Amino acid sequence: MTQSERLIRREVLRADIVKLEGELAALREEEARLLQDCEHHYADGRNASTGGRVRICAICGRVLKQRDDKLWG
Numbered sequence: 040m041t042q043s044e045r046l047i048r049r050e051v052l053r054a055d056i057v058k059l060e061g062e063l064a065a066l067r068e069e070e071a072r073l074l075q076d077c078e079h080h081y082a083d084g085r086n087a088s089t090g091g092r093v094r095i096c097a098i099c100g101r102v103l104k105q106r107d108d109k110l111w112g
């Protein structure tokens with residue numbers, strides 16, 4: 040492999056790295072979003088979130104993200 044071939048190969052690898060890092064960031068974001076919510080419900084079908092300003096699932100204890108979070112900054 041010549042030096043110029045190495046430099047070309049390096050550019051190809053760098054492009055792949057950037058692309059894969061982007062995909063990885065998207066996957067991590069999706070993973071984080073999945074953990075923000077749960078679908079627990081009481082036996083009567085109501086959502087099991089409880090609490091005041093901060094809603095917490097009564098079943099798994101997860102802190103639930105409010106839909107209107109953005110309105111309150």
Ligand SMILES: [Zn+2]
Binds near residue numbers: 079096100
């Ligand atoms: Zn839950």
